[in-house]
Amino acid sequence: MADFKNLLLQAHEKRSPLFDVTDAYRVVNGAADGFPGLTLDKFGDRFQIQFFGPELLSQKKAVATAIADIFNPVCLVVKERLSRAGKSLENAPMEVLVGSPADSVGIVHEGPAQFNIDLLDTVNPGLFLDMRSVRLEIGKRCAGRRFLNLFSYTCSFSVHARLGGAEIATNADISGKILDKGRENFKLNGLDLRPGEFFRGNAIEYVHWAQKKGLKFDGIVLDPPSFARFKGANFNVREHLMPLVADCATILNKGGFFMVSSNYSEFNLNAFARDVRDAVASVHGNAQTAWKRSQDIDFNGSGNTKDSCLVATLVEV
Known part of the structure; x- marks a missing residue:
């Protein structure tokens, strides 16, 4: 003891x-x-x-x-x-x-945000702890900007974006129940719910819809699960992530930022950051990696086990 x-x-x-x-x-x-x-x-x-x-x-x-x-x-x-x-x-x-x-x-x-949590939720209590530093940075980057949060889960990135002064923070997730939790997090932080901020559906569907509508964003976060299924279609992060990154880049405004991350244990941080930059550069030739990182200091020994790994990178255009 x-x-x-x-x-x-x-x-x-x-x-x-x-x-x-x-x-x-x-x-x-x-x-x-x-x-x-x-x-x-x-x-x-x-x-x-x-x-x-x-x-x-x-x-x-x-x-x-x-x-x-x-x-x-x-x-x-x-x-x-x-x-x-x-x-x-x-x-x-x-x-x-x-x-x-x-x-x-x-x-x-x-930081300035509050979030609802439930330790008995079958997936996660409601906040992925290993993305804390990224959420805090997103809030500082979003003043007066249009922000898109794909695979949004409980919309924690968007809460920070709106608290940081974002004009709009759009969330796309396949689960209506999860989006409802996102709405509750907005309300908890005193944020009004603006038209177009909650989209129930596949992130790929949303990007294609935004392309057709001519919608553009100044900041995008893409933090997908390693595997997902929606309407009979499978999403495999190893196979489908980089094509989706390139697709997302078409709705990113010049001068904007794009953060991409994954907990898939087979990804190498340096290679991941390079591949993300190259995918964005296929649309924005001036794309530059602002940073690449793994988990925060509370994830001591990060990367040594499959249950504690993260690759994340932010590209500016």
């Missing part, structure tokens, strides 16, 4: 630069923080443990007790992403170890 407590305290201290920025961050990122096969995410005073490997599964209660003793959470949820046979689970079972299921819902802060 003492070892778990000390490891937690050491891991938490490493995240101290984030304390004034947000109350939502990863406290433990697997073996790099002394907890192989386990992650611990903090969402305000709510915490979620995820098991990606068997190493500490038999000590689940001891780990949970250490977390409860140090952080005194309102709610602690554990998510087992590995079956007893050692196979990855798409629909991982969840268990509330501290608090009740009703306590899983809350609000977190990130």
